[in-house]
Amino acid sequence: MPEEQDEEQDEVYIIRTITEQAPGLMTGLRVGPGDDAAVLDDGTVVTVDAMVEGVHWDERLSPADVGWKLAAVNASDVAACGARPTWAVLTASLPAPLDRAWVRDFAEGLGAGCRRFGLSLIGGDTTGSTGPRALSLTAAGALVGPPLLRTGARPGDDLWVSGTLGDADAGLRGVGGPSGETLLGVLRRPDPPVRLGPGLAEAGLAHAAMDLSDGLARDLPRLCAASKLGARIDPALLPASDALRAAVDPLPHQAGGGEDYQLLFAAPAANRAAILALGEALGVRLTRVGALGAAGGPVEAVLVGRGWPKPWDHFEADVDSGEAGPANR
Amino acid sequence: MPEEQDEEQDEVYIIRTITEQAPGLMTGLRVGPGDDAAVLDDGTVVTVDAMVEGVHWDERLSPADVGWKLAAVNASDVAACGARPTWAVLTASLPAPLDRAWVRDFAEGLGAGCRRFGLSLIGGDTTGSTGPRALSLTAAGALVGPPLLRTGARPGDDLWVSGTLGDADAGLRGVGGPSGETLLGVLRRPDPPVRLGPGLAEAGLAHAAMDLSDGLARDLPRLCAASKLGARIDPALLPASDALRAAVDPLPHQAGGGEDYQLLFAAPAANRAAILALGEALGVRLTRVGALGAAGGPVEAVLVGRGWPKPWDHFEADVDSGEAGPANR
Numbered sequence: 001m002p003e004e005q006d007e008e009q010d011e012v013y014i015i016r017t018i019t020e021q022a023p024g025l026m027t028g029l030r031v032g033p034g035d036d037a038a039v040l041d042d043g044t045v046v047t048v049d050a051m052v053e054g055v056h057w058d059e060r061l062s063p064a065d066v067g068w069k070l071a072a073v074n075a076s077d078v079a080a081c082g083a084r085p086t087w088a089v090l091t092a093s094l095p096a097p098l099d100r101a102w103v104r105d106f107a108e109g110l111g112a113g114c115r116r117f118g119l120s121l122i123g124g125d126t127t128g129s130t131g132p133r134a135l136s137l138t139a140a141g142a143l144v145g146p147p148l149l150r151t152g153a154r155p156g157d158d159l160w161v162s163g164t165l166g167d168a169d170a171g172l173r174g175v176g177g178p179s180g181e182t183l184l185g186v187l188r189r190p191d192p193p194v195r196l197g198p199g200l201a202e203a204g205l206a207h208a209a210m211d212l213s214d215g216l217a218r219d220l221p222r223l224c225a226a227s228k229l230g231a232r233i234d235p236a237l238l239p240a241s242d243a244l245r246a247a248v249d250p251l252p253h254q255a256g257g258g259e260d261y262q263l264l265f266a267a268p269a270a271n272r273a274a275i276l277a278l279g280e281a282l283g284v285r286l287t288r289v290g291a292l293g294a295a296g297g298p299v300e301a302v303l304v305g306r307g308w309p310k311p312w313d314h315f316e317a318d319v320d321s322g323e324a325g326p327a328n329r
Numbered sequence: 330m331p332e333e334q335d336e337e338q339d340e341v342y343i344i345r346t347i348t349e350q351a352p353g354l355m356t357g358l359r360v361g362p363g364d365d366a367a368v369l370d371d372g373t374v375v376t377v378d379a380m381v382e383g384v385h386w387d388e389r390l391s392p393a394d395v396g397w398k399l400a401a402v403n404a405s406d407v408a409a410c411g412a413r414p415t416w417a418v419l420t421a422s423l424p425a426p427l428d429r430a431w432v433r434d435f436a437e438g439l440g441a442g443c444r445r446f447g448l449s450l451i452g453g454d455t456t457g458s459t460g461p462r463a464l465s466l467t468a469a470g471a472l473v474g475p476p477l478l479r480t481g482a483r484p485g486d487d488l489w490v491s492g493t494l495g496d497a498d499a500g501l502r503g504v505g506g507p508s509g510e511t512l513l514g515v516l517r518r519p520d521p522p523v524r525l526g527p528g529l530a531e532a533g534l535a536h537a538a539m540d541l542s543d544g545l546a547r548d549l550p551r552l553c554a555a556s557k558l559g560a561r562i563d564p565a566l567l568p569a570s571d572a573l574r575a576a577v578d579p580l581p582h583q584a585g586g587g588e589d590y591q592l593l594f595a596a597p598a599a600n601r602a603a604i605l606a607l608g609e610a611l612g613v614r615l616t617r618v619g620a621l622g623a624a625g626g627p628v629e630a631v632l633v634g635r636g637w638p639k640p641w642d643h644f645e646a647d648v649d650s651g652e653a654g655p656a657n658r
Contacts, residue, residue: 007457010427014455017429018419018436025440027449028416038452040416044373048418048467050456087357087369089377090347091420091465098339100346107347111354120356123367126343127379128336131460136420138377138467 034226035149036077036210037141045083045141049073053132063102064109065188066135071113073213074139076192076261080211082148082201083141085117085194090124091136102133117194145201150226152208153266159231159290160206160275162193162263164241165216166250169257179247186241192261193284200265205275209265215258217308220301223264230293231301239287256309266292363555364478365406365539366470374412374470378402382461392431393438394517395464400442402542403468405521405590409540411477411530412470414446414523419453420465431462446523474530482537482556482595486621488549489604490541491522491592491613493570495579498544498586508572521590522613529594534604538594544587546637549630552593559622560630568616585638595621 015033019026026032031039037047049070051057057066075085090110094103114121119139168190171183192211200206208227212219216233224231233255240250267275272288279286290304301308344362348355355361360368366376378399380386386395404414419439423432443450448468497519500512521540529535537556541548545562553560562584569579596604601617608615619633630637 006425010423010425010457011455013427013429014421014423014432014436015453017432018439018450018453020436025443025450029449029451033452038418040451046416046418046451048420048452048454050420050422050454050465052422052456052458052460054459055457087375089367089375089467091377091379091467092343093379093381093463094339094343096335096339098342100342103343103346107343107349110347114354120358121347121354122358122369122375123362123377124344124347125377125379125465126340127381128339128384129381129460129463130383131381131458131463134422134458134460134463136379136454136465138418138420 031147031149036080039081039143039147043143045078045081045143045147046138047074047077048136048138049077050134050136052134060184061188063105067106067109068113068189070135070137071110071117071119072190072192072261074137075117075119075194076211076213078139078141079192079194079197080148080209080263081141082145082197082209083143084198085119085139085141087122088114088119088137088139089122092124093127093129093134095130095133096128117192143201144198145204148197148201148206148209148265150208150210150223153223153227153229153292154207154268155229155292155295156269157207157266157292158269158272158288159233159292160265160267160286160288161212161239162196162284162286163260164239164244164285165212165260165262166244166253166257167241168259169215169253170244170248172257172259175247177247179243182243183247187259190259190261193263193282195282196263196284199278199282203274203278205271205278206265206267209263212260212262212264213258216255216264218258219264223266224299224301227266227292228299229295230298231290232293232304233290233301234304235306237287237289239285251306252309255303360476360478365409368410368472368476372472374407374410374472374476375467376403376406377465377467378406379463379465381463389513390517392434396435396438397442397518399464399466400439400446400448401519401521401590403466404446404448404523405540405542407468407470408521408523408526409477409538409592410470411474411526411538412472413527414448414468414470416451417443417448417466417468418451421453421455422458422463423455424459424462425457446521472530473527474533477526477530477535477538477594479537479539479552479555482552482558482621483597484558484621484624485598486536486595487598487601487617488560488562488619488621489594489596489615489617490568491525491615492589493568493573493614494541494545494589494591495573495582495586496570497588498582499573499577501586501588504577506576508576511572512576516588519588519590522592522611524611525592525613528607528611532603532607534600534607535594535596538592541589541591541593542587545584545593547587548593552595553628553630556595556621557628558624559627560619561622561633562619562630563633564635566616566618568614581638584632
């Protein structure tokens with residue numbers, strides 16, 4: 001945890017420093033830093049996410065998994081703002097001599113991911129490196145309505161999540177048994193519901209949204225802070241896959257772990273039926289898990305009747321078997 | 330040279346593999362891979378360029394120089410397509426523990442470069458790394474007329490270059506004397522004429538353009554191949570700075586070395602006066618250095634009366650003093 005906190009502080013420092021050193025530099029923006037993606041005045045949504053070997057993935061992901069995931073995480077950010085993913089450009093820094101089998105496998109997964117999530121891969125840059133493989137994808141999207149932001153939640157809104165939570169985290173921590181490969185599969189090939197965000201935005205059904213990349217225990221407080229509202233979640237309502245329930249107590253993974261890339265959103269109670277109908281039309285499971293608090297109340301995310309599970313670092317030691325996982329690097 | 334060739338072959342392999350593995354993936358494009366930037370159907374121009382420590386820069390560039398240069402090289406690609414630079418997003422992978430003084434200096438240079446070249450820095454992602462500092466900037470632009478491509482040159486067109494050539498390469502190779510710091514200054518802080526490409530495009534003055542990032546000996550054959558025409562350059566006409574002429578025979582650096590980020594463009598003879606007037610209005614020196622050949626002739630770039638200087642690798646040993654420079658990594 002200390003290293004994860006350091007990394008968060010480092011990121012905050014870098015962003016603040018660049019913003020301070022460059023006063024007046026961020027122009028042409030409807031929405032600047034702090035949301036899932038930037039929203040330009042012309043309705044283009046832009047995000048960028050990097051993946052570095054040893055930091056964001058280890059040998060449990062094949063090169064094709066890495067390619068897929070790079071597309072997934074970026075498309076997820078775009079769609080969480082209520083935009084339809086459109087195009088992407090790639091940077092790949094790869095050590096010499098080039099491992100051509102790695103490139104072929106990576107390209108297959110990246111292509112499959114881009115097709116799945118609606119991204120046209122329009123260009124890129126490749127360089128050598130003396131270090132680990134480092135990848136970065138910039139992805140854009142087109143708004144289909146007002147953007148869905150973290151700041152838009154209103155007092156009394158329902159809180160919803162898509163899909164099921166916790167599989168990717170359980171896979172990462174080596175939760176075993178017959179479910180092990182199924183859970184790891186979600187870590188390897190996350191499948192964010194990229195039509196949901198634009199669908200909610202187009203129909204004007206939701207007030208706020210963000211994708212769950214770091215887990216509910218980390219991400220929900222960010223939505224609360226941005227919207228200046230508290231939130232109460234009923235842990236019994238959090239959706240879990242059969243595989244996860246069969247293997248382990250799901251809550252620590254549902255709330256404490258990330259990488260599911262499901263959507264968390266806030267919407268008025270009047271829209272419940274329309275939201276469920278949209279989920280059905282898109283084939284996306286939607287679950288109401290709690291509600292936002294009152295204006296002027298405490299800005300705090302509460303798990304009713306329980307404390308929040310401690311959020312884990314990506315590469316912390318395996319909590320279930322006690323085996324040491326890859327070090328936090 | 331062999332390593333540089335390997336790297337070029339690696340890049341070609343990666344692009345081909347991704348394109349092949351992802352058939353039908355590049356959609357919504359007016360101009361795809363192979364030009365300075367991609368051009369989307371909606372007139373947005375997008376490019377990405379990465380810089381890795383030890384590959385693209387060494388200790389002769391300060392962190393602020395690196396930030397400036399990252400903005401410059403990307404804005405140069407956008408402007409070479411005839412587009413006005415608009416926005417950029419950054420990826421920075423930096424080793425732990427974070428060197429905060431490095432971040433501050435880098436941010437200062439990046440901010441200055443973005444302002445200089447008209448880029449709004451709208452977002453980014455920062456990650457840790459176990460390797461060298463790795464930076465990537467995705468930059469976009471807005472077309473102001475038909476895009477200026479490498480493919481558009483016509484038989485008999487004049488060939489023009491902006492600014493002066495060779496300073497950055499001479500600085501890189503440690504050409505010394507009183508000019509040394511001046512020449513290194515161009516390597517550290519390239520100043521691409523980013524209003525020239527859009528100016529030419531808006532007025533419809535040029536048929537083709539590209540920026541000179543790898544040097545005339547490498548870049549001109551690319552324009553020839555794309556336009557399927559030969560070219561003849563008069564070496565005596567190539568513009569050189571006083572600092573370069575005072576220090577050394579300029580031709581090897583003008584033609585064999587890159588990193589000047591000046592514009593090479595092809596235009597009909599009828600536009601000469603208008604082109605010179607545009608250069609004057611923008612404060613950009615423009616020099617006519619040769620011409621394109623006839624249709625159906627040999628597709629070859631000829632330096633009249635001379636062979637092309639051998640293009641150097643970025644980090645080849647210092648050719649003037651015989652001192653070993655940083656190794657090609």
